[in-house]
């Protein structure tokens with residue numbers, strides 16, 4: 001809906017409350033390095049909505065589902081804009097991907113093609129064999145480590161990267177299908193996440209950006225050029241493969257992307273026929289937005305299961321019943337794994353990988369929750385706080401998957417209830433949700449059906465999260481796998497490749 005800009009007259013409601021800061025710097029010196037926990041601490045003092053002045057920027061933090069709903073539903077179009085910080089801007093091809101492009105014709109065109117063509121049932125089914133063989137390869141590798149302690153987060157990231165790369169360029173890369181994506185990728189990815197999370201003085205004082213005092217711009221450009229070369233090599237390989245192939249069967253996602261017709265009303269300056277920029281933006285969103293978030297969730301699920309043995313036992317029983325101890329997991333089993341789904345939902349309630357979602361920015365000043373939200377401010381939905389608010393959840397700190405079993409439709413990933421939004425909601429809801437849900441369930445079902453997991457003797461689990469864009473487990477989870485399936489053949493690399 002069209003929103004009338006507010007005039008700053010005496011009748012406009014006041015700005016939300018918030019802590020006082022220093023002249024010029026505002027609250028910046030007090031922010032600390034863990035944004036989410038600081039935001040939650042302030043929510044206890046300032047209530048459902050508050051503001052922070054940080055240099056030239058205004059942050060607005062929302063801690064109530066009613067106000068969250070106003071933003072992602074009732075005033076969604078005004079709040080569908082993004083104002084990426086400098087690092088995100090550089091790392092998203094100058095905001096030409098989906099996640100950081102501004103709300104307008106370009107974003108609409110990119111998002112529509114992505115959701116309708118790349119995340120469609122047809123495209124995802126066509127590359128099922130590719131992700132299945134990546135996951136099974138990983139099962140075969142874990143089998144080699146049976147009885148030894150395994151770093152679960154590292155394993156999850158490895159399988160996610162392999163599966164994503166495999167789905168993207170599986171057919172173009174022959175046998176190897178990206179399985180040996182080397183440690184360089186992980187290092188660059190780690191650097192990228194650090195750059196996205198690091199408070200950058202140039203963001204708060206744009207006049208200083210010319211000096212790049214912390215070197216963030218320089219490092220972001222280096223990381224971006226690494227990814228650019230990486231995407232170029234993917235595209236080249238897929239283009240060559242595409243020329244050799246004529247059938248649609250077994251198409252990998254990049255081949256689908258190469259055939260997309262990127263056309264946007266505003267983009268008259270683009271070289272016709274050259275879609276590389278759009279394709280690279282999409283690749284960046286899949287590789288960067290889809291791997292770490294999913295892997296982190298898998299690690300948290302495993303940690304919660306190892307901590308709550310009665311839940312682990314129920315998951316095992318469900319897997320045995322639905323799949324059978326003499327069979328391997330297939331994607332058609334997943335809709336029947338209702339208890340595992342509840343476990344994933346409960347884990348994402350307690351450990352949302354993006355606890356503040358991705359900040360939104362209103363295009364015009366407006367009123368939310370009875371306060372004026374100034375145009376251009378950065379609006380954070382503090383979902384980690386809402387997900388554990390005792391006014392909204394019974395025993396909010398306890399891990400109880402059963403709460404999602406009773407009313408499975410009440411809390412969907414699709415953002416229908418602003419009490420629970422691990423993937424966001426509204427126009428900007430996670431565009432990769434169909435694939436994220438499949439991968440979370442498929443990888444977990446495979447790991448848990450193929451192995452019994454236990455903690456190394458004498459280990460006590462701890463559940464603190466690290467700061468950063470993605471809320472990772474601070475101490476890596478180590479666990480020992482023991483084969484569970486009757487047929488040893490299921491663990492062989494040969495079966496994995498099928």
Ligand code: HEM
Nearest residue numbers: 099285286289290293294358423424425428430431432436
């Ligand atoms: C457990 C895994 C994942 C979680 C928790 C997650 C969460 C999110 C969240 C919270 C947002 C912002 C929503 C908002 O602003 O309201 C988002 C956006 C996005 N995600 Fe995901 N995501 C996951 C996996 C993926 C995957 C696998 C892909 C790609 C295949 C993906 C692609 C995107 C894209 C493109 C956007 C930007 C959407 C837009 O701005 O229009 N995500 N995600």
